[in-house]
Amino acid sequence: MNYLHFDTSQRQDLSTDPFSCELKISHPLRNVKKIYLKSLEMPIGFFNIRETQYFEYVSSSTYYGNISPKLLRVFAYNPTFTNNYDVYDDIGSFYTYTRASTTAVSPPNAYKVSIAIIPGNYTITSLLSYINEKLNNLFYFHEPTFLSMISSPYKPTFELSLVNSSDSRIFPMGYVRASFNSVYIWITQTEFSYKYLGFTSYVGNFQRLQSNTDTDLGYINGLRPWNIHQDLCIYLYFENIPQTNTHFKDILASFKIPIKAGYQSIEYDTDNTSFAQYIENTDGNYILDTIKLKVYDRNNNLIISNGFDFKFTLGIETTNI
Numbered sequence: 001m002n003y004l005h006f007d008t009s010q011r012q013d014l015s016t017d018p019f020s021c022e023l024k025i026s027h028p029l030r031n032v033k034k035i036y037l038k039s040l041e042m043p044i045g046f047f048n049i050r051e052t053q054y055f056e057y058v059s060s061s062t063y064y065g066n067i068s069p070k071l072l073r074v075f076a077y078n079p080t081f082t083n084n085y086d087v088y089d090d091i092g093s094f095y096t097y098t099r100a101s102t103t104a105v106s107p108p109n110a111y112k113v114s115i116a117i118i119p120g121n122y123t124i125t126s127l128l129s130y131i132n133e134k135l136n137n138l139f140y141f142h143e144p145t146f147l148s149m150i151s152s153p154y155k156p157t158f159e160l161s162l163v164n165s166s167d168s169r170i171f172p173m174g175y176v177r178a179s180f181n182s183v184y185i186w187i188t189q190t191e192f193s194y195k196y197l198g199f200t201s202y203v204g205n206f207q208r209l210q211s212n213t214d215t216d217l218g219y220i221n222g223l224r225p226w227n228i229h230q231d232l233c234i235y236l237y238f239e240n241i242p243q244t245n246t247h248f249k250d251i252l253a254s255f256k257i258p259i260k261a262g263y264q265s266i267e268y269d270t271d272n273t274s275f276a277q278y279i280e281n282t283d284g285n286y287i288l289d290t291i292k293l294k295v296y297d298r299n300n301n302l303i304i305s306n307g308f309d310f311k312f313t314l315g316i317e318t319t320n321i
Contacts, residue, residue, distance in 0.1 A: 001036075001315045001316060001317050001318075002029065002315070002316040002318070003038065003313060003314070003315055003316070004025065004313065004314045004316060005311070005312075005313050006023050006291065006311060006312050006313070006314065007309065007311045008021055008023070008293075008309040008310055008311070009309040010023070011023055012024055017304050017305055017307070018305045018307070018308065018309045018310060019046075019293075019294065019295035019302070019303050019304060019305040020293070020294050020295070020302060021292075021293060022290055022291070022292050022293075023290065023291040023293070024289070024290050025288060025289050025290060025291070028287050028288060028289035029287070029288040029289075029316055029318060030287055030288075030318070031284075031318045031319045031320075032281045032286060032288045032316060032317075032318055033280065033281060033317045033318060033319045034278045034279070034280050034281070034316075034317040035238075035241065035278060035279050035280075035281070035288075035314055035315070035316055035317070036271065036276065036277065036278040036314065036315035036316075036317070037236070037255045037271065037277045037278070037312065037313075037314060037315075038270065038271055038313040038314060038315045039268075039269065039270040039271070039312065039313045040236075040257060040267070040268075040269040040270075040310065040311070040312040040313075041266060041267070041268055041269075041310060041311045041312070042257065042266065042267045042269075042308075042310035042311075042312075043265075043266050043267075043305075043308040043309075043310060044259060044261060044262065044263050044264060044265050044266070044267055045264065045305060045306045045307075045308035046303050046304060046305055046306055046308075047119045047120055047121050047306070048121055048122060048228055048229070048230065048231065048263050049117060049118075049119055049120060049121075049122055049127075049196075049228075050119050050297075050301070050303065050304070051119060051301075052116050052117065052118055052119065053116070053117040053190070053191070053192035053196070054114055054115065054116055054117070054190045054192055055114075055115045055117060055131055055190065055192055055193060055197070056069070056112060056113065056114045056115070056187075056188040056190055056193070057112070057113055057158070057178070057185055057186060057187045057188060058072065058110065058111070058112050058113075058185070058186040058188060059110065059111055059112075059113065059156060059158075059180075059182040059184070059185055059186075060107060060109060060110035060111075060182075060183070060184045060186075061108075061109040061110075061150060061182070061183050061184070062107070062108075062109065062110075062183075062184070069112045069188060070100070071100055071107065072100055072107070072110055072111050072112045073097070073098065073099045073100055073111045073112070073149075074096075074097070074098050074100075074111065074112045074113075074114060075095075075096070075097050075111060075112070075113050075114070075138055075142055075145075075146075076095070076096050076097075076098070076113070076114040076115070076116070076138075077094055077095050077096075077114070077115050077116055077134040077137070077138055078094060078096065078114070078116045079091070079094045079116065079118060080094075081118060092141055095137060095138050095141040095142065097142050097145055109149060109150050111149065112188070113135070113138065113158070115131050115134045115135060115138075117130065117131065117192065121263055121264060122228055123228070124162065124174075124176075124226055124228055125162075127196070127228060128160045128161065128162070128176070131160055132159050132160055135158050135159070139155050139156060139157070143155050150182075154181065156180065156181060156182050157179075157180055157181045158178065158179070158180045158182070158185075159178070159179050159180070160176055160177070160178055160179075160197075161176070161177050161179065162174050162175070162176060162177070162226075163175045163176070163177045163221060173225050174225060174226060175198060175221055175222045175224075175225055175226065176197045176198055176199070176221075176222040176226050177219055177220070177221050177222070178199070178219060178220045178221075179218060179219045180218065180219070181218070184211065185211060185220060186211040187199045187211065187220060194224070195227065195230065196226060196227060196228055196230075197222055197226050198222030198223060198224035198225055198226050198227070199220070199222045199223070199224075200222075200223060200224060229262075230297075230298070231259050231297060231298065232258070232259060232298065233256050233257055233258045233259055233298065234256075234257045234259065234295055234296065234297055234298070234303060235247070235251060235252065235253035235254070235255070235256055235257070235295065235296045235297075235298075236253075236254055236255040236256075236257055236293060236295055236312075237252040237253055237254045237255075237293065237294045237295070237296060238254045238279070238291055238292065238293055239252070239292050239293070239294055240290060240291070240292040241254070241279065241281065241286070241288070241291075242281055242282040242283040242286055243279040243280060243281065243282060244279075244280060244282055245279045245280075249300075251296065251298075251299075251300040252294065252296055252300065253296070254279050255277045255279075256277065257269060278315075278317075288316070291314075
């Protein structure tokens with residue numbers, strides 16, 4: 001068995017991301033049978049929220065059942081940015097108000113609020129603080145419109161907080177509570193609301209909208225614990241090597257990398273401390289001269305490493321022909 005040590009800082013094109021690059025091998029190998037992942041050292045510097053997510057709710061002074069958000073006027077925070085989570089905040093143009101685009105009559109005194117959560121590394125505390133800050137700014141920028149719409153001398157309030165939560169352990173657990181002074185609130189079914197904040201339940205295989213009732217006016221508790229630790233593992237894929245390794249949902253995966261150390265740390269992995277992994281070459285004429293690698297998350301989305309290079313060692317088993 002030959003051992004090859006790789007460092008993405010020595011990739012062919014430094015303008016590419018370390019999680020999507022080519023590594024040229026100085027001495028190509030023939031008759032490759034199996035390729036083992038022997039060790040890996042990877043900084044976990046990628047974001048735990050990597051795409052813009054949305055927290056949304058509908059507010060009304062009358063109970064309408066399930067209101068279609070498409071029929072409502074919308075108050076929104078939606079910043080523009082490019083590869084930069086440090087957006088210049090509180091710019092008035094980010095806080096918009098738009099009337100319903102449909103010809104149908106919007107229910108009176110009902111509206112939707114939409115808060116965009118931009119990519120970044122968040123704790124549950126910083127995440128809720130982010131949303132609460134944007135909500136307060138939204139109410140501030142559009143206070144006259146809110147007051148005229150809801151026919152009240154008091155502008156609406158809405159705040160997310162933690163219930164029975166502790167960040168003192170490796171795997172903290174708790175629930176999110178939404179508190180408000182509106183009469184009726186529906187938290188809409190965004191992926192962010194139920195995956196990250198726990199505002200959901202399931203009836204059969206269908207998501208149910210979470211809302212308050214006459215018995216719990218003023219707050220809504222998440223029915224599942226919050227979870228900002230979505231990455232239990234990531235997948236290292238060698239796209240130029242003929243192989244049979246796969247995922248039952250056809251996610252591109254040569255090797256599974258468990259995330260044990262957590263975000264903003266360094267993941268150390270060896271086949272002695274983890275489990276032995278290898279791919280088997282399916283082309284007898286294949287010459288291994290380059291590794292073309294990509295790193296995917298559990299949903300088959302390509303991850304950006306934010307420039308953090310990583311190292312790994314492969315064990316190359318060859319046949320004597």
